[in-house]
Amino acid sequence: MVTTSTSEDAPKLLNLVRNKIRLKHYSIRTEQAYVDWIKRYILHFGKRHPSELGAEQVEQFLTYLAVEGKVAASTQNQAKSALIFLYKEVLGQLLPWLDDIEHAKTPKRLPVVLTKQEVQAVLGELNNTNHLIVSLLYGTGMRILEALRLRVKDIDFARKEILIRDGKGFKDRVTMLPTSLVQPLQAHLARVKALHEQDLAKGYGAVYMPQALAKKYPYAAIDWSWQYVFPSAKLSIDPRSVNESGQGVTRRHHVQDQAIQRAVRQAVVNAGITKPATPHTLRHSFATHLLEGGYDIRTVQELLGHSDVKTTMIYTHVLNRGGRGVSSPLDGL
Structure with missing residues (x-):
């Protein structure tokens, strides 16, 4: 103490x-x-x-x-x-x-959901890595940091699966890899690997590793399989490595989520969409569109990584069928 x-x-x-x-x-x-x-x-x-x-x-x-x-x-x-x-x-x-000490009451609000046409419009305003990342968010239901923290080894192209490690609540889960993203991801990783090899040649190339893993696998930090799928364009000092004298290890971190937030915000404006959509809106849209497609709510719960199905149930209230799927009596006149 x-x-x-x-x-x-x-x-x-x-x-x-x-x-x-x-x-x-x-x-x-x-x-x-x-x-x-x-x-x-x-x-x-x-x-x-x-x-x-x-x-x-x-x-x-x-x-x-x-x-x-x-x-x-x-x-x-x-x-x-x-x-x-x-x-x-x-x-x-x-x-x-x-x-x-009592928790402040957080207002319960329904999530913002884009239609499939609106998702397509937003994606049409993005390009290169931003387009790939945002497509992955909508195509898998991942949270933005879950996508940005992906390591090369977490993508299984043969099984078309993505392993999400240490998600919310420190839980691992598996989600699908959309078939339409297989080729773009493989081409992207070929470029990332070339960048990693350049870093190694310059004396860098060691990615951040959790403390326990860094001790257990001392050479894993420079291994290709542990590199970020979406690395930053610039090298920077890892704040977790800074010592008392102010010196730290230079690494290539993953793309910053603020950059994706800005890109999506601008894409929404350019697409003429008035909904307050963010990268997380694509996760909401993923879940809602799966339920619209007839998939079981337990399956959607597992893909999203929700501990309680009640959390997933909120998407049944935003399905594109009016108020909770009830037809207005006016339409019956």
Whole structure:
């Protein structure tokens, strides 16, 4: 347990947070978000050490975010999760009040779904790698980061399957590889392999590996099968490898999801679609169109990786058949 309580210990505490997050194999996004919220929490109470604070201060901070900061319920809940992680996992304070703090109520909204014609229009506004990635999102139902984090070994062309590792909830699952994407993906990977060989020749080419795997397979980082399917166009310093002196390992990361977000947003505008569509909308469209095609909801649940079929049931409410498939009496006149 951390017992020091001076403001100078804040950087040391944040390093403990980062180390604990990496030990539990959380994503870099989660690490950045949690560290940011914990830092804001410490600054909000005049740089007092969190061990000196308790339930009252946590509630005050979350109330401040909602009332003064006017943040969304999901954002407030993320801040709460970061503070719970801090107290339980880092400070080792298994206090009952942590479980008594109520989650902000997130509004239940139906997902935005594109028609097949609208999906085709959006894809028509994209090209090259962006077109391939977005096609994969719609054709497989993957989340955007699931697609961008794919490794070469995760695609089985013979079986036309894609293995999605460490999806939401740290679960693996299998989805289909659309036949129409087999040839474009193979051509894309031929170019990626040439880029990887260039990196190796220049002394780079080692991709990021989860900590445990990096120790178990020390040479896997430079192996072709472990490379990202959609690598970034530029080399960059891996933030997880930066030491106290500010030095880190130069790697080729995967394409940033913000770039795909921007590309889809522009494609939607260019296609003249007024729906607030995002890359995640293609996942919703994938599920809805499968149900429209008569596929069993349990099959769709498995492809999406939902733990509970109730989560998948929401797509039965957005099928293109009017309100829950009921015909209006006006149409019967």
